[in-house]
Amino acid sequence: MHGDNEIMNDIKETAYIGEITSTPLGPIWVAVSEHGLVALEISSDQGALIDQLNSLGFNHILVDQTKTEIALQQVNEYLRGERETFDLPIDWSVLTPFQEQALGITYAIPYGEVMTYGEIARQLGKPNAARAVGRAEATNPIPLVIPCHRVIGADGGLHGYGAARGLETKAWLLQLESES
Numbered sequence: 001m002h003g004d005n006e007i008m009n010d011i012k013e014t015a016y017i018g019e020i021t022s023t024p025l026g027p028i029w030v031a032v033s034e035h036g037l038v039a040l041e042i043s044s045d046q047g048a049l050i051d052q053l054n055s056l057g058f059n060h061i062l063v064d065q066t067k068t069e070i071a072l073q074q075v076n077e078y079l080r081g082e083r084e085t086f087d088l089p090i091d092w093s094v095l096t097p098f099q100e101q102a103l104g105i106t107y108a109i110p111y112g113e114v115m116t117y118g119e120i121a122r123q124l125g126k127p128n129a130a131r132a133v134g135r136a137e138a139t140n141p142i143p144l145v146i147p148c149h150r151v152i153g154a155d156g157g158l159h160g161y162g163a164a165r166g167l168e169t170k171a172w173l174l175q176l177e178s179e180s
Helices: 002-010 046-055 065-079 097-107 117-123 130-138 166-179
Strands: 015-020 028-033 036-042 061-063
Touching: 015 046, 015 065, 028 046, 028 065, 036 046, 036 065, 046 061, 097 117, 097 130, 117 130
Parallel strands: 015 061
Antiparallel strands: 015 028, 028 036
């Protein structure tokens, strides 16, 4: 019986995906479950998003611009400098408990502000976990909405960004927010 429960916990419902084809960062794909946003891919093809969703445990993936319309609209508004906050439900169940804690703090970083990996680690009550926070940020499946671009090194420098064009994209996003 215990084994059956474990199998059931590993089965995810359907993920619905949609795309914005033209943004300053290139095409952007989003994925939502019945519980909220689960993934966002910047300047990637559909296959990269499907691979990510498979790794998150989603086995049923459908293209559905209607189910992703609100998320796509808000991402597009953000990238045009017309939106500072997202009003989207997030499906936190795709994250490990530590990711959920670290990215929950990241999610609360106000528009135009930054925090260091160390500051997040201290807020978690784990002051020596800055590298673990960095790993949680690096594996953030929902960049932009969970704004890992707002997390910087203790030296004030930009360190790592997993989206296309890496640090160039991170710098562009921080510049966008500083101009608004």
